[in-house]
Amino acid sequence: MNRLYLAIMMIAFCRVGQAQYLTCKNGVVNFVSEAPLELIKAQSSALSGIIDLSKQTFAFSIDSKSFHGFNSILQKEHFVENYMESEKFPTITFTGKFIDKCDFTMETAQSIRVKGQLNLHGVSQERIIKGEILKDGNTIKISSNFTVPLADHNISIPKLVFQKIAEEIHITVTARFFK
């Protein structure tokens, strides 16, 4: 599914002769839920992404089942089945465009903001997300941290466990892009 999505994206972005792409295959996504009674941490390194430099657009995708590192196996099952509903919504995507102008050739860190549709749990929300770009040799490192309010994506927390899961999940993304 994940690959298929990317492939579609590749085709969509493809313009013969003029397109310049940056791609990423195993970017790292960390998430932290800091609730009054429990701290949950999980991560995935299955983030794939593509940046169209000429059009200043991008697309990210990640398999919602690829997260690991919960406090227990039961918790992961809970996460996958009850909150992400991965059977129904297997991928999380974020597609959009760059707002701030950025120079991908500069070797100092640059702050950028992108605007796009974050599709999580089948609900699409427009987000402006702040990140940092750093050219590191042949690769371009993109990192960002932001929060996702669960209510924005129709993820409801049962009253009995609301002290175990935060209403806002902190996300950290680090991805290396290659030409």
Place this chain on the structure above:
Amino acid sequence: MIRLNLYYQRAFYFFFLIYNIWSIRLNSTNVLKPFLIRSVHLDIEGLRTTPKILTLHQSINGNIWFASTKGLIAYHVTKSTLWPTEKPVTALYSDAQNVLWAGLENGTILSCVEGHCNQMQYQGAKPTTKITAIASDHLGQIWFSTYGEGVFVLSKQGLVQLNEQEGLGSNEVYGLKATKNQTILIHTDKGLAEATYRPTFKKIVNKAFESELPDIIIPSLEIDSDGTAWAGTNDQGPFSFDPISGTVLARVHKWPYGEINSLSCTGNYLWVSTKSEVLLRVDKKNLNLVDSIVVPKSKIIQLYDDLEGNTWILTESELFVVDKRFLQRQTDLQSIQSVLATNEKVWLGTNEGLYVSEKGKAYHRVKSNPINVLSIFQGKNKVIWVGTFGQGLYSLSPGSDVLRWHPVNRKLADPNIFDITEFQDQLWIATLSGAYKIQLPDDSPDVQGPVICYNKKSGLTGDFIYKILIDSKQRIWLGTDGQGINVIEPSGQIIHITMIDSTKLGAVYSLVEDFRGHIWARNFEDKLVTIDDAYHVQWQNHINVEQQKIQSMTSDERGNILIVFENNLQHYYPATGDCMDYNLIINGVDFKPSFNTISRAEDGTLILGDASRLVLYQPLENEMIRKPKLRFVEFFANGKKTAMHPQQFFDYKTNFLTFAFEGFWPLDQAKLKYRYRLNGLDTRWTQTNETSISYPAIPPGTYHLKIQASLTSGFFQSSEINYSFKIQEAFWKQWWFVSFLIAGFSGVVYFLMNERENKIVTQYSIQQEKIASQLDILRSQINPHFLFNSFNTLILTIEESPEKAIKYVEHLSDFFRNILAVRDKNLITLEEEFKLLQAYVYLLAQRYGDNFSIQWPESIPQGWVVPLTMQILVENAVKHNIISVANPLVINIEFIQEGKLVVRNKLQPKAKKQAGTNFGLKSLQTQYQLLTARWMNIEITNTDFIVYVPIIHPQEVPLNHSNQHEDSNH
């Protein structure tokens, strides 16, 4: 927490326990809200739940509109109305012509005039994405911004699109506003763009990079009454911008609070919301954050400044209205007795000491012995003077943190200092032993004196002084306890103002000078007086109509009067007579300040001290006197809902009229007062708290109903609605009906008179005839022949059979008696008539034997005849015909169908005609004709003599006849 966690894991029971404790803790932290904030509830006709509100707008005529996911909502206090739309309404705007424009999520544009919405079809381009904002420029062109297709201008040529190709930074437009520069300012992810459009040319100037905006992502933009633009950015906080010069005026250097999604720019502070529950207050001058306040429970979607100076806070789940003029601050202090606001500092005096707060920080106590602070005053060189209860005068110099006691206290006869003021290097203090004028030293920090005391000995009316006011004419006004006002003129002359209209002025606690130089005083009975330059005293009773408890008075920067009551504040404008009344009961917490705990800061903010909190009141610049809105809701005529039309007419029966109306004052609906008067019926206004008026029986006439709504009992700035109507006179009181009635009546009278005359004539004739016929009958009955014949018959019978004779005499006497009995009657029944006839026939039968016989009818029908008709006819037959063995006389009596009685006999006339004039027959004929208008016909054929007697049917019998008959029966 760890221990709790353990319990929680063991059993859910404990979890619920913790949950409960936690929620209680949350509620208890929900203490005093900082604003005078009211929750607004939307009750929509026909809907149980309110749809999600996306934005709101107030049109020029004051109506409030909401855009929701289900459609457009016209706001009313009792029932709001929803106009459903196919897609959510995302933008609202009303232009100068009061046309309401609504933009939908799918790009559809609606225009609404007087409550009727139409989807507009325009020439040219057509938006298909969400309309984000609508505005109109100075040419009256309507501008629409869309999220994805740039902006559209509705000009005379139709809709014209301006997008990235025309130079717009981004097609995803957050919104647009009209500037005073006759341009439209557009805000997008690529900064600001200034656009103009004429049919001949279009121009878009992108401000993003030329003028170095703090941030290019600008989700929110407002333009204030001065024309300054206030922008809220994604990452760099708010900034102000001059659309005319195209330059940024002020910016923030550090903004950690996130994206600004809405702004409110009325008043001295900019209010900012950040997609969260927190509302930030920012100083408009330097954009420094003043404070952050958690207002509602859910995220703020929009802040909206209405025309009345209120700010509406639209959150994801609730709606609030806030008056930006007011802010309340909780202090940890108890029993605040005096307040002083200086530049950036607030000083509070309690019964424990003096406290100070800098720039909104917490209050800390100024070092001193325990003192009971009654008065605080800032004098020359920023020295703070403190008057105490029983401990004399203290001061605090700038830079010092210890209160200083002054040696001058030894020269005061009384250590209770109620008021302090300063005038030309002299300190004036009010004590219970008079007013003291204290010379301030030039260099020494200690005040020694000398002092001059003004008390009873020096010509005042009393020794207890509560208030000192030095007016613009350098007169010193002293308010005394129970002895009115004393004025020390610059010449030294003392003037006593103790009486007004032979009423004692009494204790005067507050003195204020207004912009005209008139002095306002408030006495012990909470009555207000003004004193002009000529010391003419006037009651101002119309202001404190409800006789509320006045706690303090002061003036604003422009010399208007502020009166602080328990629980409310009145801002009175003497020039116009206008008055604003603000309720200070917030969340059910009463406002109960001490006397004279009010102070005006240098920026014009008024600080009102309550027992433990402060209320800050900052009148808006160009304060607009606001009036509540008022409208008719429903109208009932005779209990039936009826439409209201101007100059309506009602008939005389429709005289029970009920008017339901509705006042609207978003900040405090309960404060509205109403009064009404029906001109033409009422002679005075009637005050009411109800929102409906009934007039049960309005007499015919022309009426004019007036209803007023106001915030004050004095009905200062009231709004009014009125309605004229007419109740018509009953039709029988109208001229045409009266004349018709008179004509008709005369006609009837004439007719009745005529009738009566005819009747009298008829009756008279009947009477005449009756008399005549009776005479005739009597005459014939006592006819000697009849008697002879009868007696002869009797003699013969006596010889033959004495028993028969006795019977004969009985019949004879019966016969005469019967005749006498019926002679007065007009009519008798056929049955009676036949009985009479039988008696007579018996007598005749005895005389003529078998030669005379009657053929009786088989049955006798119902009916009446003239009495003795039959007898007259039989007698007539006997009289004129031969009765012998050869020619026996047979009289045939029968009834025929046409209701007639036929009496017939064979014609065998006597050779010699009997004397007599046939008077009996003629009389009968006349009677029948008069009574029944029918003829008694007499038919004489060659062989027979036939008489047709009309039978009078019961329904034919005139009433008086039958009555007479009935009577005689009883």
